[in-house]
Amino acid sequence: MKNLFFTISVLLLALSCKAQSPIVPLDTYIHEIADNSYVKDIDNELNKFIGTWVFSDGNSSFTLVLQKQIQTFNDDYYEDYMIGEYSYSINGLTVVNTIPLLNSTNLNLQRNIGGRYVVKGADHNCPACLPNERRIDMYFSDPNRKYLSTGLVLRYLVNQSNPEKITATIYVVGNVMLPYEGASSSPRVPYGTYLMEKQ
Numbered sequence: 001m002k003n004l005f006f007t008i009s010v011l012l013l014a015l016s017c018k019a020q021s022p023i024v025p026l027d028t029y030i031h032e033i034a035d036n037s038y039v040k041d042i043d044n045e046l047n048k049f050i051g052t053w054v055f056s057d058g059n060s061s062f063t064l065v066l067q068k069q070i071q072t073f074n075d076d077y078y079e080d081y082m083i084g085e086y087s088y089s090i091n092g093l094t095v096v097n098t099i100p101l102l103n104s105t106n107l108n109l110q111r112n113i114g115g116r117y118v119v120k121g122a123d124h125n126c127p128a129c130l131p132n133e134r135r136i137d138m139y140f141s142d143p144n145r146k147y148l149s150t151g152l153v154l155r156y157l158v159n160q161s162n163p164e165k166i167t168a169t170i171y172v173v174g175n176v177m178l179p180y181e182g183a184s185s186s187p188r189v190p191y192g193t194y195l196m197e198k199q
Contacts, residue, residue, distance in 0.1 A: 025042050026040075037077045037078070038071060041070075051066060053166055062086065065102060068080065079116060081116035082116060084102075085098040085112055086099065087099050098112045098143060112141040120133060138154070139151060139173075149174050152171075165198070167193050167195055171191060
């Protein structure tokens with residue numbers, strides 16, 4: 001019995017001493033991420049986007065609510081990333097509002113905003129961006145137009161404070177095959193760049 005206990009103890013010790021999964025930064029290319037790695041927000045650069053952000057021009061209002069998820073497994077590797085939901089209204093009438101979904105306890109619910117990919121410099125049509133300026137690229141989904149492939153790039157404006165500001169650029173990703181004649185080729189929140197203030 002003593003030998004069995006010793007053998008089990010040694011086996012458990014050996015298993016617990018196996019090499020830890022590698023930790024890699026957010027800007028690691030997807031094909032360079034090994035299974036069971038952890039894509040970690042090492043410098044906490046996602047944190048500055050957490051919260052509620054609002055754009056308003058008098059006629060339309062666009063609100064983003066963003067949260068950070070930590071060390072979530074995606075079936076291949078672990079990652080830190082942003083999720084979010086949004087609302088958009090014109091002349092006081094709500095066009096779309098997915099923000100209540102953030103309170104859902106359904107773990108299988110696909111969020112309408114999500115991602116963590118880092119883009120730098122003038123990528124994604126940002127001629128004013130500095131060569132080493134880092135922004136976050138995510139997917140942006142319209143729940144009534146899931147056939148669209150739409151992206152969202154967040155740019156934190158460093159010298160803007162009280163309130164803090166970001167730009168949120170909604171853009172088309174690739175070509176879209178419309179599911180039926182007359183289907184809309186754009187999300188209900190128009191493509192473009194929105195200057196948003198933190199609430």
